[in-house]
Amino acid sequence: MARSSRSNDWGFPRWRGYGSKRETQAVRLCDRVGCDRQGNCPAPKSPNSPERWMFCEEHAAEYNKGWDYFAGLTAEEAAKREADEKRDSSGYRESAHYGWVGPGDGSRSRDEMRALELLGLDPDADFDEVKKAWRKIAKETHPDVRPNDADAAKAFQAGQAAFDVLRAAEERRAWKG
Secondary structure: OOOOOOOOOOOOOOOOOOOOOOOOOOOOEOOOOOOOOEOOEEEEOOOOOOOEEEEOHHHHHHHHHOOOOOOOOOHHHHHHHHHHHHHHOHHHHHHHHHOOOOOOOOOOOHHHHHHHHHHOOOOOOOHHHHHHHHHHHHHHHOOOOOOOOHHHHHHHHHHHHHHHHHHHHHHHHHHHO
């Protein structure tokens, strides 16, 4: 029987799996002398240098064990650098509201919780209750119902903002799925 010389790399659908290649894969060994394991953990050769050592996990841990981020800095310089980096990473602190924060099931942001409080609703209220509460506030404080009343106008605007926050959150939840 004649052996087929045709490659399995033709036609549609592809007969070989995606991601499988015929070329050999380059495997980098650990740069530690005497180690023959795969080196997949990069470590800088010197500060501010693009050159990297490639270590296995064990030797990367050994390399990083004595590393001090603030080495060579005075106490004032270290405190200044720490303050600058905390200031620059402040955006990560803003995401803390996604955790378990007080009442509710933890799925609502701090802004949503404030909006629910302003509408006089429980933290686990659904969107139908939000609509009912908003309609009630709008009927009582709308500028057409109470003209020339500054307090009613402020209450109406606050209720509108709270409803907009909750409506946008509900649309995001519906969009996600």
